[in-house]
């Protein structure tokens with residue numbers, strides 16, 4: 060197989076991302092440590108460069124001490140600061156996580172200043188953006204962090220006034236005595252509170268949700284105004300003294316090595332300071348071989364890159380071909396694959412059925428296309444590395460970069476910056492490793508900038524795949540047998556690529572009596588990895604459509620069959636769905652979309668449910684299809700149960716965005732490969748949905764009191780099957796190919 | 808050479824005339840609110856106003872702009888720093904997800920409203936069709952343009 064190592068694809072990371080890891084299922088409390096002033100200054104002071112870099116460095120402590128019982132809160136006489144621990148990639152955590160702290164601290168939200176925290180695993184536990192885990196992993200811990208500070212402020216007031224603490228109450232940053240005239244602001248009490256003992260976690264009393272002032276409300280993003288002023292919030296905006304601009308050219312076929320390049324000619328170009336070859340470290344997830352160019356400006360570097368001529372050794376490089384893969388899949392679908400799950404007896408179910416249905420589903424590879432192309436600023440001197448990195452996985456980035464430049468991770472400082480989109484791409488730190496290696500070799504700080512063309516050519520793609528489906532319904536019109544022969548891809552010949560592995564838990568596993576899942580993998584060298592709702596983002600399209608195919612074969616209403624499959628309300632294993640919650644969102648979406656109403660010719664409704672990342676989500680699409688296969692999506696209705704909502708504005712935005720992303724991907728997006736090379740190079744051939752095609756999206760949340768779960772991903776998967784089912788309802792055509800443009804459909 | 812940006816004359820020494828305005832703004836003048844997304848006029852992240860008309864700065868050489876009035880996201884707020892109606896609508900309606908496209912979206916909307924203060928839904932869609940939002944915030948962008956237009960018409 061490939062000589063390249065793809066070892067970043069650890070199963071642990073995969074599980075977290077697929078929403079299957081334990082971590083995303085329960086509130087894991089990161090260790091909260093009490094810091095003394097000196098430690099805290101040291102930690103936050105590591106945010107060197109301060110304001111210039113878009114960080115508000117905590118000002119030096121004034122004469123009086125600040126209250127800072129943990130890494131999340133700092134109060135002194137000048138104000139209340141709450142630290143946002145995780146990378147912001149557009150999922151809203153820089154706002155929603157601090158809201159959790161502020162609620163239990165009992166401050167007015169507009170009095171809070173939110174500051175991005177340093178990377179510090181001891182103080183903050185895991186800091187990353189992936190798997191829709193931020194809310195479930197932090198919901199409890201961050202509320203406790205706020206409650207801790209509040210308790211110390213109350214203690215300080217009690218001591219000052221000689222009153223029992225339980226006679227005092229708090230609101231909007233003020234402590235008051237119940238019946239008296241005593242009152243003091245948190246800012247006034249901060250320095251006294253700083254010397255109070257930190258209360259034990261067990262002694263803290265958290266608010267009754269009925270009394271929430273901030274959680275569940277519509278709170279606007281903390282960076283909204285700075286964004287509107289064009290402030291330097293993003294990775295790409297960073298400038299450090301003496302910095303040069305770098306580009307890095309890798310082999311267009313992954314795995315190719317540099318033989319020779321016109322380096323002297325490049326070095327003679329205007330503004331070019333240096334050009335050199337890097338060997339790579341043998342790991343496809345870290346540093347691939349290539350040629351670096353260092354210039355005085357981004358534009359000069361880009362122009363030099365266009366003039367670069369490299370001779371590549373492609374002996375071990377990728378020869379991936381999508382058209383070959385399609386041909387292979389066409390023959391593989393007739394042969395049994397490796398058994399992944401097998402319950403009951405599908406063959407017997409088929410034999411005794413009233414009707415059988417087959418369908419061959421296929422979907423293309425797609426790219427992340429996050430709008431900010433990869434970039435990283437790096438400075439290496441005196442054995443220390445400093446990185447300004449828009450990454451979703453900063454901890455892993457520090458470890459990888461340290462290895463690349465040969466120093467201890469303790470000598471790496473990483474400043475986390477707002478990311479112009481993530482969608483899973485920035486979980487992998489190849490761009491960061493490149494920046495570190497280039498900075499070390501160049502001897503000056505550099506900002507590595509990928510072009511959009513680099514971004515499309517060197518993405519870690521969502522793998523395409525193929526499913527030969529076969530199913531049956533019995534005499535009562537009930538789904539009796541279900542077989543999914545899945546053809547996926549593999550990097551190492553042993554396990555499927557990230558996001559390309561099925562399990563028996565995939566819907567309708569555990570719900571239908573006779574289910575068999577088989578899997579076969581085609582060898583593949585181009586890197587595949589997590590992409591918004593990994594696995595679910597494609598499996599939902601297949602299974603959500605095929606349930607409808609069976610319902611249609613049975614001559615029954617899809618909604619009835621779906622509810623019948625879900626059955627009695629019950630929890631399907633510790634990580635599985637709750638069928639009662641599932642049924643509730645299905646019914647809610649149907650009701651809000653007015654399911655069953657009479658529609659004109661060429662118009663139809665389609666429904667789908669999918670459970671991913673612990674979220675129960677149903678969607679109903681309302682579409683019109685004309686004779687030219689032009690599809691107008693009139694509306695999408697979403698019903699979601701993700702437990703209590705933290706930020707209603709952010710939550711609604713995530714759902715609407717997921718639906719738009721879902722439509723874009725369903726209709727338009729595909730990357731294809733020939734001779735190992737990606738065939739699309741920019742947005743002209745990777746046509747993301749634009750405003751005229753964006754339908755209204757009606758969002759409804761079930762106000763449940765289950766533990767809250769994340770919302771960055773789970774609203775994505777149900778969209779594709781809902782729309783395909785609606786197309787079938789509208790015109791009687793079943794589309795089993797994604798993107799739909801490959802089947803002749805266009806979104807209008 | 809000189810460029811007139813946000814009402815100020817800015818000197819740029821020794822700049823190749825072919826340099827796209829985007830990189831002159833970002834690398835030479837430190838105006839990083841204008842973003843790079845594709846470099847080929849496909850995404851609109853780099854949208855600025857040239858003589859009140861939205862243009863893609865990634866493919867606009869600085870050489871032809873010496874007599875032009877250029878407006879970037881940094882130049883929209885009032886003298887005292889107060890946000891203009893378009894910016895304010897974006898903040899109030901919490902449009903942004905990652906926010907990376909939004910400076911370009913705002914400039915496209917600003918350009919539309921300068922020439923057509925009371926656009927229809929269709930006109931809004933067409934005017935902003937050149938701008939991609941990868942995060943899919945189109946629904947709120949549309950609302951924000953309408954809200955800004957409404958406030959401007961009402962003279963607020």
Ligand code: FES
Pocket residue numbers: 842843844845846847848849850851852853854863864865866
């Ligand atoms: S960067 Fe100019 S249009 Fe995309």
Ligand code: FES
Pocket residue numbers: 149430479480903904905906907908909939940941942943944
């Ligand atoms: S908000 Fe992320 S690209 Fe528009």
